[in-house]
Amino acid sequence: MLITSVDNPRIKELCKLKTSKGRKKEGKFLVEGAHLVNEARKCGCLLEAYSLTEKEGYITITDNVMRKLSQTDTVVPEIGLCRIVKKEELADRILILDGVQDPGNMGALMRSAKAFGFDTIVLGEGSCDIYNDKAIRSSQGAIFKLSFIQADLLEYIPALKGYTIYGTNVVNGIILAEAIASDKLALILGNEGNGVRKEVQALADKNLYIPMHNTESLNVSVAGSIIMYSLRAK
């Protein structure tokens, strides 16, 4: 099959997936680039694939159509249509995000979470859509290998039994080097500007902080990754 027009009904349908609302409604999302298309195929969530060149198993589309579908400035050679798979398994290490808003941070956190065995991410209200194109790109495919749970943190955290809950706060915190990588643990990270909400902070067993020189704070994906590395599953 060859699609040459941006007005093709199929393409119009795909374009709806550029918004968070469209993705939620359809239960689908797009990924760009050969690496992510392959990762989606391996994880069994690839529904269709589109390529600029004729390839078996791909629908061929022309340059103008690819530009219409793509959300990056550079032209990608392929785009994949994926279905959102609900996978709500609870790993022994959980990352809880209380309003992380930047898609680049969200993606980097997914990538680090996978690397350090935090295989479940709990998304509180106000967190960035994980299927945002930039978040997916920054995740480098980790998005296909993690479980995600949407939750009201004020209800979810108290119900999480058997886990040591670590918050992040300099005030009343212990330094990271003193934290114990217990069998089951959850780490709470907060919003880029405001950190973890006080009422969520209060639900933690302990607060951690990273010792720093002459610096108030770190980027949230950096701070989170340092803590996940330090408390990683061995």
Added chain:
Amino acid sequence: MLITSVDNPRIKELCKLKTSKGRKKEGKFLVEGAHLVNEARKCGCLLEAYSLTEKEGYITITDNVMRKLSQTDTVVPEIGLCRIVKKEELADRILILDGVQDPGNMGALMRSAKAFGFDTIVLGEGSCDIYNDKAIRSSQGAIFKLSFIQADLLEYIPALKGYTIYGTNVVNGIILAEAIASDKLALILGNEGNGVRKEVQALADKNLYIPMHNTESLNVSVAGSIIMYSLRAK
């Protein structure tokens, strides 16, 4: 003073600082937002400050002029004109960047470098301009507190005496936990897509790697920050 026109010659001069070429030629750069303007003032490199509202020591500009100067979508209340200060001190911990290209990564690395005592950053060819607006924003002011050295890494690294040089590579590497935080050390990080060039890698005393589960790599600012945290100055 009040400036209302985007055609004002002073504003036109400032607009030249939006490009790397213009900044190099003039030896100046712009920062956006009250936090960065204050940091620039504290560090003694603020030349002029522009505000939407009348404030002592500020040149008042109108909304249209601010939009013209600003490189973000949201309107910032103030912008500062800063001079580029050459400060080439060698700290005991040095971060060497071999072609880190993304401004967000560059800024996050500056922020982490400051936090962990890597107070000198050596910029090899192909590295992103540190005065890029996004890099400055992500640095959260760390840019004012670090020394920067532009260098040809193939000449610079062999001439760096008394430092343990750590490269980053999984192949022939030792795990990070086994690295020793010696008195003087340098860490080399590479380009987002290609890593550290082979010929630069060859100049390291040892290569480090971060153990990961089912993941090929981490975001460079995340990986660099984890290593800087682990080898930080105490």
